[in-house]
Amino acid sequence: MILRLSDFRFPDSGARLFPENPDGDVVLEIGFGDGRFWAEQGPLEPGVNYLGVELSGVSLLKAQRRLRAAGLGNAHLTKMPAMTLLRGVVAPRSLSRIVVNFPDPWPKAGHEEHRLLREEFFELAASRLREGGEVWITTDHEEYFGFALEHAARTQAFEALEASPPAAALRTKYALKWQELGLMVNHARLRVTRHPNVSGLDVQNEGENVPHAIVTLPPDFHLGDFEKTVARTPAFTVVLLDAFRHATRDQWALLAHVEERDLTQEALVSVTRREDGSSLVRLERFGGPIVTPGLKGAVEAVTTLLEGRGATVSHRAY
Ligand SMILES: C[S@@+](CC[C@H](N)C(=O)[O-])C[C@H]1O[C@@H](n2cnc3c(N)ncnc32)[C@H](O)[C@@H]1O
Known part of the structure; x- marks a missing residue:
């Protein structure tokens, strides 16, 4: 199989x-x-x-x-x-x-x-x-x-x-x-003849919360002038490659390329307007991402990008 x-x-x-x-x-x-x-x-x-x-x-x-x-x-x-x-x-x-x-x-x-x-x-x-x-x-x-x-x-x-x-x-x-x-x-x-202790990948267990944040976007928010953004830490590098707007809903998806030790993933982080006027930023399940510190970093990178565009953050879970 x-x-x-x-x-x-x-x-x-x-x-x-x-x-x-x-x-x-x-x-x-x-x-x-x-x-x-x-x-x-x-x-x-x-x-x-x-x-x-x-x-x-x-x-x-x-x-x-x-x-x-x-x-x-x-x-x-x-x-x-x-x-x-x-x-x-x-x-x-x-x-x-x-x-x-x-x-x-x-x-x-x-x-x-x-x-x-x-x-x-x-x-x-x-x-x-x-x-x-x-x-x-x-x-x-x-x-x-x-x-x-x-x-x-x-x-x-x-x-x-x-x-x-x-x-x-x-x-x-x-x-x-x-x-x-x-x-x-x-x-x-x-x-x-010897079994060294080598730790595994730091992966979030099934059933735990998907990394997310809740933000309030400024009026007339748009991502039209999006440019590739890079966020680096000693443990991972996140590159936000592109941003897409949903055809009918008030929703964006950002394409993230995430490099960690021994693991490279592409993932989508969505920004979805909620009924109460706030927006949910979260890692999408599309593509079966493995939730690692790097992918949490991708949600953080999107949240930081939105903050830079005037959003206020009321909740972070990543
Ligand atoms: C020279 S070929 C040998 C293939 C086969 N073992 C044989 O003897 O016919 C080497 C193979 O290793 C694979 N390979 C190279 N680096 C690898 C890696 N880091 N992890 C998994 N496969 C790898 C390549 O894709 C390639 O198919």
């Missing part, structure tokens, strides 16, 4: 995500591409639940078709950055394995910061693996392989095991591509 960010809890549990096999091990594959690895490995591990994370939407659909054809029902795929899933969704000490096959090597000088397999990743991975859990890395890229092992070693949270790559990792799309070119495949298995 394909799951969106808003389909998850923060953190989530294997028992909730896989109710038909609640006690099964959970394997996470990062960057599954067209899904060939698990289509081949999954049938060898029938009691295992699979969670796959990818950045590419096209890959997501291809992988879904492949896993369905292989009859693998206990598999969930999601489209988001791996660090977002690991930090926000995956509970501490919950995964039995993290698999990374042929990660993007970012080979150009100065591009290492884009690499996934850095110290921060291994620290987070160690916190999310359960006792005895492992990271499996397979790559053709010699230099990135050394880089990744060095970054893993820095955490002092893993021991390296001797192992050959699983056959399925040698038959992924990229495995075949690099082997055709005669490149060697490197494989590492790192077993966790």
Whole structure:
């Protein structure tokens, strides 16, 4: 099944995500591409639940078709950055394995910061693996392989095991591509020996109030001369990109782009005139936003913008 960010809890549990096999091990594959690895490995591990994370939407659909054809029902795929899933969704000490096959090597000088397999990743991975859990890395890229092992070693949270790559990792799309070119495949298995404490995403629980404010707009209020506005704090950046007026109602919607550590969201903040003459500023549910400090910051940024246009604020709940 394909799951969106808003389909998850923060953190989530294997028992909730896989109710038909609640006690099964959970394997996470990062960057599954067209899904060939698990289509081949999954049938060898029938009691295992699979969670796959990818950045590419096209890959997501291809992988879904492949896993369905292989009859693998206990598999969930999601489209988001791996660090977002690991930090926000995956509970501490919950995964039995993290698999990374042929990660993007970012080979150009100065591009290492884009690499996934850095110290921060291994620290987070160690916190999310359960006792005895492992990271499996397979790559053709010699230099990135050394880089990744060095970054893993820095955490002092893993021991390296001797192992050959699983056959399925040698038959992924990229495995075949690099082997055709005669490149060697490197494989590492790192077993966790220490579980660092790495906190998750700060997400508001379901049932709590949607962030909002109540304001009184000046007479003849309009947002016609709206310009892009940026609000920055150490924890997040909010960019109010545009403002739209409702076709028939006395209502505006502001489009916010919100960047936080490991999480970027686009959200709508609406301003709606109420019967008593005041206006409600609030985060819209459209798009399934995850209510984080950054999204509360977006409601605050809109409220501040309105104050700058002469509005008075009688209530803030963000
Ligand atoms: C070189 S391809 C390998 C695909 C597949 N594992 C294979 O062996 O054929 C790397 C994949 O990782 C995905 N990817 C890169 N960075 C990612 C991230 N931060 N989170 C999730 N997926 C990522 C890319 O979209 C791409 O599909």
